[in-house]
Amino acid sequence: MQLHTLLVHELSELMEKKEVSCEELTRDYLQRIGQVEDKIKAFLTVTKEEALAQARAMDEQRARGEALPPLAGIPMAINDNICTQGIKTTCASQILYNFIPPYDATAAARLKNAGAILVGKCNLDEFAMGSSTEHSAFYSTQNPFDPEAVPGGSGAAAAVAVGEAAFALGSDTGGSIRQSAAFCGVIGLKPTYGCVPRYGLISYASSLDQIGPITRDITDLALVLNTIAGRNAKDSTSASVDGPDFKKSLVNSVKGLRIGLPKEYFKTGLAPGVAAKLQEAVRKLVELGAVCEEVDMPHTEYAVPAHYIISCAEASSNLARYDGVRHGLRVEAEDVLGMFKKTRIRGFGAEVQRRIMLGTHALSTGNYEACYMKALKVRTLVKRDFERAFEKFDCLLTPTSPTTAFKIGAKAEDSLAMYQSEVFTIPVNLVGVPAMSLPFGIAEGLPVGLQLIARHFDEGTLLRVGYTLEQNTSEIRPKPGLSR
Amino acid sequence: MSRYEAVIGLEVHVELKTDTKLFCGCSTEFGQEPNTQVCPVCLGLPGGTGVLNKKVVELATKAGLALNCAIGTYTWFDRKNYYYPDLPKGFQISQVFRPIAYKGYLDIDVDGRTKRINITRAHIEEDPGKLAHAGGSIAASHTSYVDYNRSGMPLIEIVSEPEIRSGDEAKAYLEKLKAILEYTGVSDVKMEQGSLRCDANVSVRPVGTTTLGTRTEIKNMNSFRAVQQAIEYEVDRQIDVLEDGERVIQETRGWVENKGITITMRNKENPDYRCFIEPELDPIELTAEWIEGVRATIPELPDARRKRLVAEHGLPDYDAGVITSSLALAEFFDAALQKYPDAKTISNWIMGELLRLLNARNMELNEAKITPDGLASLLQLIEKGSISHKIGKEVFETMFEEGQEPEQIVKEKGLSQISDEGQLARIIEEVIAKNPKSVADFQSGKKQAIGFLVGQVMKATKGQANPGVVNTMLQEKLGK
Numbered sequence: 009m010q011l012h013t014l015l016v017h018e019l020s021e022l023m024e025k026k027e028v029s030c031e032e033l034t035r036d037y038l039q040r041i042g043q044v045e046d047k048i049k050a051f052l053t054v055t056k057e058e059a060l061a062q063a064r065a066m067d068e069q070r071a072r073g074e075a076l077p078p079l080a081g082i083p084m085a086i087n088d089n090i091c092t093q094g095i096k097t098t099c100a101s102q103i104l105y106n107f108i109p110p111y112d113a114t115a116a117a118r119l120k121n122a123g124a125i126l127v128g129k130c131n132l133d134e135f136a137m138g139s140s141t142e143h144s145a146f147y148s149t150q151n152p153f154d155p156e157a158v159p160g161g162s163g164a165a166a167a168v169a170v171g172e173a174a175f176a177l178g179s180d181t182g183g184s185i186r187q188s189a190a191f192c193g194v195i196g197l198k199p200t201y202g203c204v205p206r207y208g209l210i211s212y213a214s215s216l217d218q219i220g221p222i223t224r225d226i227t228d229l230a231l232v233l234n235t236i237a238g239r240n241a242k243d244s245t246s247a248s249v250d251g252p253d254f255k256k257s258l259v260n261s262v263k264g265l266r267i268g269l270p271k272e273y274f275k276t277g278l279a280p281g282v283a284a285k286l287q288e289a290v291r292k293l294v295e296l297g298a299v300c301e302e303v304d305m306p307h308t309e310y311a312v313p314a315h316y317i318i319s320c321a322e323a324s325s326n327l328a329r330y331d332g333v334r335h336g337l338r339v340e341a342e343d344v345l346g347m348f349k350k351t352r353i354r355g356f357g358a359e360v361q362r363r364i365m366l367g368t369h370a371l372s373t374g375n376y377e378a379c380y381m382k383a384l385k386v387r388t389l390v391k392r393d394f395e396r397a398f399e400k401f402d403c404l405l406t407p408t409s410p411t412t413a414f415k416i417g418a419k420a421e422d423s424l425a426m427y428q429s430e431v432f433t434i435p436v437n438l439v440g441v442p443a444m445s446l447p448f449g450i451a452e453g454l455p456v457g458l459q460l461i462a463r464h465f466d467e468g469t470l471l472r473v474g475y476t477l478e479q480n481t482s483e484i485r486p487k488p489g490l491s492r
Numbered sequence: 493m494s495r496y497e498a499v500i501g502l503e504v505h506v507e508l509k510t511d512t513k514l515f516c517g518c519s520t521e522f523g524q525e526p527n528t529q530v531c532p533v534c535l536g537l538p539g540g541t542g543v544l545n546k547k548v549v550e551l552a553t554k555a556g557l558a559l560n561c562a563i564g565t566y567t568w569f570d571r572k573n574y575y576y577p578d579l580p581k582g583f584q585i586s587q588v589f590r591p592i593a594y595k596g597y598l599d600i601d602v603d604g605r606t607k608r609i610n611i612t613r614a615h616i617e618e619d620p621g622k623l624a625h626a627g628g629s630i631a632a633s634h635t636s637y638v639d640y641n642r643s644g645m646p647l648i649e650i651v652s653e654p655e656i657r658s659g660d661e662a663k664a665y666l667e668k669l670k671a672i673l674e675y676t677g678v679s680d681v682k683m684e685q686g687s688l689r690c691d692a693n694v695s696v697r698p699v700g701t702t703t704l705g706t707r708t709e710i711k712n713m714n715s716f717r718a719v720q721q722a723i724e725y726e727v728d729r730q731i732d733v734l735e736d737g738e739r740v741i742q743e744t745r746g747w748v749e750n751k752g753i754t755i756t757m758r759n760k761e762n763p764d765y766r767c768f769i770e771p772e773l774d775p776i777e778l779t780a781e782w783i784e785g786v787r788a789t790i791p792e793l794p795d796a797r798r799k800r801l802v803a804e805h806g807l808p809d810y811d812a813g814v815i816t817s818s819l820a821l822a823e824f825f826d827a828a829l830q831k832y833p834d835a836k837t838i839s840n841w842i843m844g845e846l847l848r849l850l851n852a853r854n855m856e857l858n859e860a861k862i863t864p865d866g867l868a869s870l871l872q873l874i875e876k877g878s879i880s881h882k883i884g885k886e887v888f889e890t891m892f893e894e895g896q897e898p899e900q901i902v903k904e905k906g907l908s909q910i911s912d913e914g915q916l917a918r919i920i921e922e923v924i925a926k927n928p929k930s931v932a933d934f935q936s937g938k939k940q941a942i943g944f945l946v947g948q949v950m951k952a953t954k955g956q957a958n959p960g961v962v963n964t965m966l967q968e969k970l971g972k
């Protein structure tokens with residue numbers, strides 16, 4: 009059986025019926041990893057032994073007649089910027105090349121408790137700073153649809169797309185989850201800021217970072233979200249309410265739903281193939297009974313520079329702890345200041361250093377008002393754009409990225425051009441609302457992603473629209489060439 | 493009279509008395525094995541995000557209110573970015589832009605007059621870890637050790653306006669501040685355990701001018717007395733510099749206790765801390781009702797208690813001031829008064845014997861074995877005439893050191909006062925026989941000669957005779 013082509017809820021069913029053991033399932037995925045990982049390079053660490061041990065333990069549990077948790081035996085991948093106890097967590101950085109966290113991130117712990125089996129830790133841009141994995145200190149991940157294209161900022165999307173994991177956890181500061189899901193033809197959700205606890209997510213920009221799931225269908229998304237969402241006593245920014253049951257949002261209807269199409273997102277730089285798919289999606293939604301209308305979001309163009317300043321400013325502070333004193337790389341020097349400097353110069357890659365310097369500049373006396381404070385003001389204006397739009401609309405529909413996956417090397421040297429590929433996902437992080445990228449067909453051989461954006465804590469509407477499209481079109485779930 | 497005036501502001505860090513740290517559940521207990529009270533949050537491990545300890549907000553508010561501060565209903569935390577090995581995250585979480593408490597004051601007594609010192613602000617912040625250098629200083633060491641048990645402990649920093657004018661005033665300010673914080677129960681305020689630390693900003697200017705001189709910041713002072721002495725030294729040093737026609741350099745200086753001087757620690761400008769709002773924590777929002785609820789839990793403070801001791805018990809203001817300067821002393825007084833209703837006598841014993849012994853032995857009241865009940869019993873024995881005042885002092889010292897009941901000490905040491913006339917008559921006869929000259933003096937009208945004779949009887953009884961009874965008996969024997 010080709011278990012790795014099945015969905016999470018299909019695998020769960022097999023598990024429940026005892027048609028497959030945890031170990032069989034895990035071995036199938038590990039075999040798949042062995043088959044494609046040479047080319048894809050989605051993982052920085054494959055946790056073969058740990059995964060098999062966990063699977064065997066769960067099989068023994070089942071043999072004793074004990075009830076199994078909801079995600080029992082389901083192989084998952086986790087991005088390498090999310091802490092996993094006893095398993096190397098590098099953030100794709102030399103500075104954390106040997107860091108083994110003594111604790112699990114809350115989201116990882118919840119999945120572990122739900123029975124999911126970690127098969128590996130995925131590649132990303134160093135400290136999640138980038139949109140292509142080209143800034144990983146170790147290697148780049150390949151797009152499963154095109155060996156010359158990037159997979160987006162998260163290797164986890166590529167891993168899920170080719171069946172190296174049934175689902176994955178990624179992080180989203182400017183769009184990594186959604187953009188890489190769009191580029192790899194899978195579903196990626198950035199939940200509302202605070203919906204999933206950030207405890208254990210290695211901070212890049214704390215006010216923007218959010219952990220979210222990457223799956224192959226909407227039902228799977230609901231299952232994973234049910235497990236990871238909800239309050240955490242250890243994270244001050246986590247929501248104070250327990251999440252609803254997202255399975256209840258799997259409703260096949262968008263009748264009467266008001267969907268806004270932000271004008272500013274359809275203006276310039278949109279690839280013709282992407283634009284065409286978007287129009288097709290709108291037609292489909294209208295056909296299914298939704299009301300789609302244009303909406304003004306006048307501050308959209310300022311979102312990218314504001315996000316750039318805020319994320320770099322926060323990063324310059326968040327990354328100060330990598331000084332060689334406690335964990336990770338230490339480069340010895342004559343004195344303590346020398347150790348700090350040499351460790352950081354050798355440990356951080358060029359893009360990370362660039363953003364630390366930019367952030368330091370933006371926060372320094374004399375620039376604070378003109379840079380950082382101004383960016384915060386823009387953030388407020390962008391929030392108002394969304395508030396106004398949501399007075400009229402239940403959700404917004406945009407392209408996830410202006411283009412399909414770009415070629416490896418095309419933007420690696422141009423930090424700003426790279427940043428522009430997240431121009432449609434970035435405003436969402438500034439505002440904190442939930443957004444999802446949904447695959448919608450292929451343009452010139454590469455997947456196209458739709459972005460759906462909803463009000464704070466209204467992930468349910470995103471699932472509903474996604475589920476309806478999934479049930480009524482054949483555009484969802486493109487199969488990557490590599491999976492043959 | 494000096495031509496110069498000193499301008500001094502104090503920055504006092506006080507560790508709040510909570511069971512757990514500011515942003516994590518680690519214990520705050522003092523003196524444990526290094527790095528045993530740590531977790532991903534207070535170690536600044538990648539991914540460690542914390543949650544505000546609500547008790548800290550309550551204690552900080554209480555301290556602010558006790559210092560007559562306004563309390564901010566909407567404040568937040570900021571990051572202060574700098575690198576040091578004891579700072580695990582590379583930034584300190586503090587309240588830079590909006591302190592929880594601001595615009596307060598406290599009144600101090602110096603040279604018999606009261607002076608108000610305004611308090612600029614009191615804000616919450618986290619403590620860094622603690623460094624131990626193999627070679628004395630970080631620069632001179634090949635190896636240094638860091639203990640992060642202290643990392644993330646909750647502090648409030650209380651900043652005074654530069655309105656203090658002398659080392660004496662600084663000491664009085666610190667004593668008053670300590671008493672208020674101790675009364676409110678927000679901190680242990682123990683300088684020797686580091687739960688109270690003080691830095692001083694010192695400058696001088698010609699009397700009559702209003703512009704501020706260049707200031708230095710003085711660190712490493714480990715007692716109130718050290719603060720006082722360091723300030724006195726630094727003021728003199730700066731005046732000498734100016735008198736020599738030179739300029740004071742803005743720098744941080746360290747107090748060297750055994751030499752009694754301050755020396756340069758760093759003369760670099762303050763670093764740019766690049767402060768910005770802490771993005772991982774929610775703001776602190778307080779309602780007026782909640783603040784009033786905290787205010788209601790503040791007990792009677794030193795000034796009010798002092799006034800009450802004067803008004804209700806007729807104590808001299810000075811005595812009341814000394815007794816209320818420490819909560820322990822004030823409570824000792826009140827408890828003794830419950831059992832022995834003569835406030836002035838109790839006060840005399842506290843001001844005299846108790847403080848004398850504490851100072852001589854360099855002890856805190858809680859280290860002494862004497863109890864308020866014990867003191868009351870002792871005073872009753874003296875009042876009944878069972879022992880003399882003089883023997884009482886002896887018994888007090890035993891109680892102070894060993895903690896027995898006074899009756900027991902009197903019994904064991906055979907210190908009971910002899911009031912029995914039959915017992916005394918024989919001794920008085922002997923004294924009269926041995927001192928004919930004094931007897932003659934007395935009988936010829938030199939009344940004061942009787943004092944010598946009483947003294948001789950006391951000596952013969954090793955102080956146990958009741959001096960009143962002896963006096964009366966002598967007068968009768970010698971025929972007035």
Ligand SMILES: [Zn+2]
Nearest residue numbers: 516518531534
């Ligand atoms: Zn801790």
